[in-house]
Amino acid sequence: MYRRQYLFVYGTLLQDCNNEMSQFLQKHAEIVGHGYFCGKLYDVDEFPGAILSEDFSKKVYGNIYKLSNPELVFKVLDEYEGIGAEQTDLDLFKRVKVEAFTEAGHTLKTWVYIYNLPTNQLRLIPSGRYI
Template sequence: MTFLFVYGTLLHKVDSRMANFLKANAKKIGSGYMIGRLYEINGYPGVIKSTNTEDKVFGNIFELDDTDMVFKELDQYEEVGIEFKQPNEYKREQITAYFEDGKNMNCWVYTYNHSIEKLTRIESGDYWSYINRIDG
């Protein structure tokens, strides 16, 4: 089984073409967090891993149905691969995700792969609340 942690435009609550693609090709198995820091890029988020356990980024954990097909689509969406400008803006890597009850599992996640120096940190680690605070 392959699992994916999402924290932004692919969240289960989002109604977009790619979020709906993920919902159709994966099963949401829970909500939780990863240890990381969340940043506003340019109307979308990016996460970087952290070693500080107080840095939490909240999201959803999905079990993928057809891993190769799903990652092929998501890699295109996130512009991950040699056919995109190098270095890629994101990279797909494995992390430990934690469920709300404290259990954890290994998941794939798309992490931001450029400098965060001029970016605004989303202190709450919760992109859904962040965009709804701004937009509505």
């Protein structure tokens, strides 16, 4: 079912965050490198939330991973990101496929956790970088 799956991370799952979940991801994935996707990054509270954008000047920066065990990784991370067995409009995040760009200029189809609630009361992070 899962073949060569990639995951783009931009927040608490970043390699440099060095928390339990980022360490879990590093054990079950190989870092491809740094990259970005077209979107906007917001300060939600103690974590960021990104939304997609069609404006190519708006970018969210992060790490791209190639997953060694996608089924396990998605099971654990979906729960961590507040996604139930079936994704709903009430979930904090949703997992979607996006086109991400590597530092080397390559394009990859990656999964990413997108913020699923309104952003009008949130502070935009103009740099597109969480850390």
